[in-house]
Amino acid sequence: MDLDEIADRLYGLDVSDFIAAREAEARAAKQAGRGDLARQVAALRKPTVAAWAVNQLSRGHPDELAELLELGEELRAAWAAQDADALAELTARRARLSQRLVRLAPSSGAEVEQTLDAATVDADAADQVRQGRLARPLSYSGFAPAPAPRSRPARKPSEEEARARADREAKEQAEATAAYEEWREALAQAVQERDERAVKVATLEKKLAKARKKLAEADQRAEVARREEAHARARLKR
Template identity: 60%
Template sequence: MDLDEVAGRLYALPPSDFTAARTAEARAAKEAGDAALAREIGKLRKPTVSAWAVNRAAREHADELGELLAVGEELRAAWAAQDSDALAAATRRRGEVTGRLSRLIREAADLSAAAAAEVDQTLDAAVVDADAAGEVRRGRLAKPLSYSGFAPAPVSAAPAARRKKPPPPEEDEARKAKERAETEAREAKERAEAEAAYREWSETLAEAEREHGERADKVARLEKRLAKARKRLEAAAHRLDVARREERHARARLNG
């Protein structure tokens, strides 16, 4: 058993089953004598609903996901080559394939509007970023992905001098407003991630406290039984001493 194998099993589970299964896997590793693996298993984060939905798609809709990731490769290659025709064609295919896969994921899981939006956000990240694509393909996401860089888009055919022209004031204000909105969205996302981590570790703490309490009760019961057994052993030892002493006296009278 190794971490890769365990992670594969855990991230195939619904979020509601993850924590208990992770505890069981860590305990099994520790009982097998691999404390380091047990610690690494304990560090695996419980997936959000949207992350689990994408992980599930990586297993149950591998062909459709592979098609989307292939479109992403074409899109990135066209952008690197500054091929506007190829980039436009890949962009159209991206919309079609993303929409189809997103519907499959929604049909397979009862997602809230927020979770569905996070799924789309994760798929978009996998299209434009090769590292994100690799994470999605593995099917072991703990949280949704996002891409904050410049997303490939069709290349403008405008002359260079025109492209360098400063934007009108209203466009500049719109850009600033968009940046402020993106900043707020990022802060809200970070807050949501922090809250999710807190909830997860709160659940883990509650489970650890419950398990500790159960084991402490069991030890207390065993200690009481051991104390009683020791008293019975002492009584038996006393009877044994008396019996031996009396047997010796009886044998001496018999022989005398």
């Protein structure tokens, strides 16, 4: 039993099962005398919905994901060579593959697509996505996946360009809304988890208070019995 094996199991679970399973794994490691492993397991972070969705892609659709990540290697090579034609073709293929994977994911959203895009332009991000143990979605702010356009004189955008810009802004707004909804869901889950634990703590405290009361009553009965036994013993010696 090692950390990699445990992490693979945990990050393959449904988000709602992660906390309980993590605690069980940490407890098992501790009982086995593996205190360091227990602490490492306990430190594993519960994945967000977007991270969990990408983790499920690595398990449920490894071939499709591998195709996207291999394309990312080609894309990075084309960027290094500044091959504009290859970049144009690869960027279009990436968009199609990424959208296909987003549709296959158990939960879609801007952060799922953002994580897949990061995996195509950054080798470290690709390795993380391939492992399927993300706790948070990924993003990348490095090079753009296409050569920078040459500067040209400013001109008034055509009607088609204006519509395209409006569509892009609408898409960005929709992605921002989706990201907000996803984090709002994550917050709701965290609050629910906290409330459930608070109820458990209150229940345990109530049981502990009753147990202490019963212990005090037992102590009192024992003291009475002790005094009576001593009195009876004294009378017996007379």
